[in-house]
Amino acid sequence: MSKEPDRLFAQPLAQVPDFAFNEDVVRVFPDMIKRSVPGYPTIVENLGVLAAQFAQPDSVLYDLGSSLGAVTQALRRHVRTDGCRVIAVDNSAAMVERCREYLNGQDSMFQELLPVEVIEGDILALEFQPASVVALNFTLQFIAPDQRTALLSRIRQSLLPGGALILSEKLRFNDAEEHALLTDLHVAFKRANGYSELEIAQKRSAIENVMKPDSLEEHRERLLAAGFSKVVPWFQCLNFASLIALP
Numbered sequence: 001m002s003k004e005p006d007r008l009f010a011q012p013l014a015q016v017p018d019f020a021f022n023e024d025v026v027r028v029f030p031d032m033i034k035r036s037v038p039g040y041p042t043i044v045e046n047l048g049v050l051a052a053q054f055a056q057p058d059s060v061l062y063d064l065g066s067s068l069g070a071v072t073q074a075l076r077r078h079v080r081t082d083g084c085r086v087i088a089v090d091n092s093a094a095m096v097e098r099c100r101e102y103l104n105g106q107d108s109m110f111q112e113l114l115p116v117e118v119i120e121g122d123i124l125a126l127e128f129q130p131a132s133v134v135a136l137n138f139t140l141q142f143i144a145p146d147q148r149t150a151l152l153s154r155i156r157q158s159l160l161p162g163g164a165l166i167l168s169e170k171l172r173f174n175d176a177e178e179h180a181l182l183t184d185l186h187v188a189f190k191r192a193n194g195y196s197e198l199e200i201a202q203k204r205s206a207i208e209n210v211m212k213p214d215s216l217e218e219h220r221e222r223l224l225a226a227g228f229s230k231v232v233p234w235f236q237c238l239n240f241a242s243l244i245a246l247p
């Protein structure tokens, strides 16, 4: 993985453009996500462990909004179920190109990994195949809010008995005091990881129009409305959480 440090927002910008998953972001993405999302390495590794419990023979494991394929790599490290294959999907051409390179690297280092296909495309337009595991690892928050229920319903329809959706998201909180506390603590996390006040402020303004977090309650209600029977949070670190949703 690229070791290039994230300095994308280090210099003052006259106008901060909306955040996009372009070539500049791709170059620094592993560093950016690790220094910005508390618990990210723990979530990714354990997503593989969880997936191994839900994987069903001869089914698809989806990594939706796969970026550089960190989740796909974890799925391939942990899942040994017969006949499974991984489909990773992202609509950023720059991400997909680099993701394919990293997965070729994983293939050359390990034998007997699950087969993988990386698709450049919009997850809203995807025709889902029968799936046992669907990972939406920090992707739903970038989908237009009015499209989210329809996407989750389509995922629910594709899920086999015994399978699961694993959904990780930044959270907002309905209680103003809880929201302010966890937001401040997230800023402290970023500061502790070497981001300046300017970097933190410019990044916040870059993502505010494109990334719209929901509360845990909104997630639970929407998942139930989409046809899931049970929603179980399995991880939270500050304002970032991951949920298991069962069909």
Ligand SMILES: Nc1ncnc2c1ncn2[C@@H]1O[C@H](C[S@+](CC[C@H]([NH3+])C(=O)[O-])CC(=O)[O-])[C@@H](O)[C@H]1O
Residues within 6 Å of the ligand: 021, 033, 044, 064, 065, 066, 067, 068, 069, 070, 071, 089, 090, 091, 092, 095, 121, 122, 123, 124, 136, 137, 138, 139, 142, 143
């Ligand atoms: N409609 C869409 N269709 C396909 N891809 C999309 C769409 N909208 C956004 N994306 C893609 O979703 C990814 C979100 S990053 C996921 C991290 C990864 N899961 C990880 O575990 O490392 C989250 C973050 O950066 O906070 C980006 O690569 C987008 O191009």
Ligand SMILES: O=C(O)C(=O)Cc1ccccc1
Residues within 6 Å of the ligand: 032, 033, 036, 037, 170, 203, 207, 211
């Ligand atoms: O940086 C942030 O404040 C975030 O909420 C997480 C994030 C991580 C990587 C890209 C966009 C948002």
